Amino acid sequence: MNEENRWDAVPKPAELTETRLIEAILDGHFPVGSHLPAERELAVQLGVTRPTLREALQRLARDGWIEIRHGRHTRVRNYWREGNLGVLGTIARHKNHAPPDFVPNLLEVRISLAPAYTRAAVERKPDHVADLLNNYTTLEDAPQTFATADWDLHRQLTIDSGNPVFTLILNGFSDLYGNMALIYFSLVEARARSRVFYQDLRDAALSNDPEAAESVTRQMMIESLDLWQVAVENLGGGES
Amino acid sequence: MNEENRWDAVPKPAELTETRLIEAILDGHFPVGSHLPAERELAVQLGVTRPTLREALQRLARDGWIEIRHGRHTRVRNYWREGNLGVLGTIARHKNHAPPDFVPNLLEVRISLAPAYTRAAVERKPDHVADLLNNYTTLEDAPQTFATADWDLHRQLTIDSGNPVFTLILNGFSDLYGNMALIYFSLVEARARSRVFYQDLRDAALSNDPEAAESVTRQMMIESLDLWQVAVENLGGGES
DNA sequence: ATCCTTAAGTGGTTAGACCTCTTACCATGA
DNA sequence: TCATGGTAAGAGGTCTAACCACTTAAGGAT
Missing domain, CATH: 1.20.120.530 (GntR ligand-binding domain-like)
Structure with a gap:
């Protein structure tokens, strides 16, 4: 009956990609207002392919973390100002540590x-x-x-x-x-x-x-x- | 000064795909609780390729419209019960007609x-x-x-x-x-x-x-x- | 009748190519 | 000199065609 998986589930690339991007934003590696690397380069850095990366980016954009526009660099938005309730859930879901102070x-x-x-x-x-x-x-x-x-x-x-x-x-x-x-x-x-x-x-x-x-x-x-x-x-x- | 674009912008496949899926859900073509066609088939029906379709599906899933699980059919969720605030925005953004009654x-x-x-x-x-x-x-x-x-x-x-x-x-x-x-x-x-x-x-x-x-x-x-x-x-x- | 194998069907991911839009640079001409 | 417009580089957008991984249910062995 459920028996608490002894091993953590193997994180899927898509989910892991989203987590790593969020943590990079939260810890200031990609500050608010800065530009993300180009998708082709970012995909290499994260060890996934472009379609997988793009799916993660699309999800983040929907929550208001980033702004994606054709032909331009993808920009990190001021998520506390411009994001929607999804950012709360995303933080809670991906931040494994520390009870949030908000x-x-x-x-x-x-x-x-x-x-x-x-x-x-x-x-x-x-x-x-x-x-x-x-x-x-x-x-x-x-x-x-x-x-x-x-x-x-x-x-x-x-x-x-x-x-x-x-x-x-x-x-x-x-x-x-x-x-x-x-x-x-x-x-x-x-x-x-x-x-x-x-x-x-x-x-x-x-x-x-x-x-x-x-x-x-x-x-x-x-x-x-x-x-x-x-x-x-x-x-x-x-x-x- | 802005001058009201005389021609509507050409809808991009990704955006159009999302709109058509939402309308299909709202008008009961894909009722709550039902299963979406397989991605390969749905992509053909919508005239886009699988990666493009998937990006749209990922966005919808993030708002709570659908539930995607590996190996299973994608299910239409009861969005008014299980969705989040994103459904409000998505409806407002894609429903061209009628002032919403909510x-x-x-x-x-x-x-x-x-x-x-x-x-x-x-x-x-x-x-x-x-x-x-x-x-x-x-x-x-x-x-x-x-x-x-x-x-x-x-x-x-x-x-x-x-x-x-x-x-x-x-x-x-x-x-x-x-x-x-x-x-x-x-x-x-x-x-x-x-x-x-x-x-x-x-x-x-x-x-x-x-x-x-x-x-x-x-x-x-x-x-x-x-x-x-x-x-x-x-x-x-x-x-x- | 039960269990286990297995095959079919689903979503997940990869790879590389090509299309479209934005921007910045620069040659052109008023 | 400055405005104009062409051009090329680089960004995101889309397509193609495979293969991988998980779920399910049918079918065979016990």
Whole structure:
């Protein structure tokens, strides 16, 4: 049953190429505003052929990392200014090390979004929300369990909100969230706090009270910022 | 000076391929959950070669339109559920016809986001925000002018907020916003209302009042929903 | 009936050639 | 002298035709 691959999967050239390009950009080897080497030369440097390299470049361009224009040099864009949510996911997916330091930024944005889609979900489908949360009273007290459950909840709330834009935005957080949540929920206080939140939200849904749902969600999101700070400070303490 | 190219640019095969694939997905020719034809066959059908087709497929996969896995058929994903913000942009970019009916969804999300980053921007850089809005008192009363100015304002506010995640999200709205804003600001009431907003926001910035900034922004965002409804009803009326 | 081999079909990658666009240089001519 | 326009180099865009690697399911051995 899954048994945790003993050996890392052999990285495919295309994926590896993308990773190496991103790391080269992030560590300043290809600074923002600079030009990438020509595709033919870059392909040689990376040990892949041009079509493979180009596929990687096309993906990066779609996320806003680079700007490709016929006849001109490919330019490294100011991805924090000109990129889209894809850059968050790409960083989370390819940076093997270090918990990113912009998690608070993500949590801050979540303070604005989560109360809105939670309220809408409770307005439109209170029964569905309540049903979903029934299983949440008996969650196993493990980080991975909470990480998965919490993600599923938010995802379902955006869907029940009836506004697909919420879902699209949340999906952009997916990879980063996966990295973050394991650290966050390693904190026993975080798990305890979320249990209370799930209970409160369920009550709000059962009593058809979108106002209350919005309120308890906002409070939870605000407190999660502080809990995150505690969690990163405890990294390595092994508190589970 | 720009002079509106008399002839449409010749669509490049790669771009055309992407457009045709998306339209085929949107119109149900390739329904959600179905399998795309094999790359070799699909390339023939589209009149391009495999490398070109693959570049388009890679881009679509990055946005969440399709799922590509080695050895298996490429599957069309439920993009509204599993895609990311890129699908919004891709639709706006490739759908030549019809103003999208999910603009209200975007405006609703904006109600949650704009007050937050506006408040943060006024907290961190009130002078910069006020300076920026100085030029907004003499805006030419034209739809295109307002569309550009409004976009620039929101973009700058997300930057001044100090939270890059706001910027990344907003960039995901870029293409759709471009289509929407021209319709929205064709309404004289919309332009008048925004003038008031720019003035109010400038006052809030000058008096170092983030609370007020947040408040006037929220009010503006809420009213924009109604104004949009009026604007779409007036389509073709030519009110400028 | 079960297991394992195997072949067919899929996406992944390679290689090298040719086409198109952009730019910069430079000869030309007002 | 300066504007014009041709030209060549170099960038990305596309094509061609193979071969590699993974997945699946059919079919044979046990």
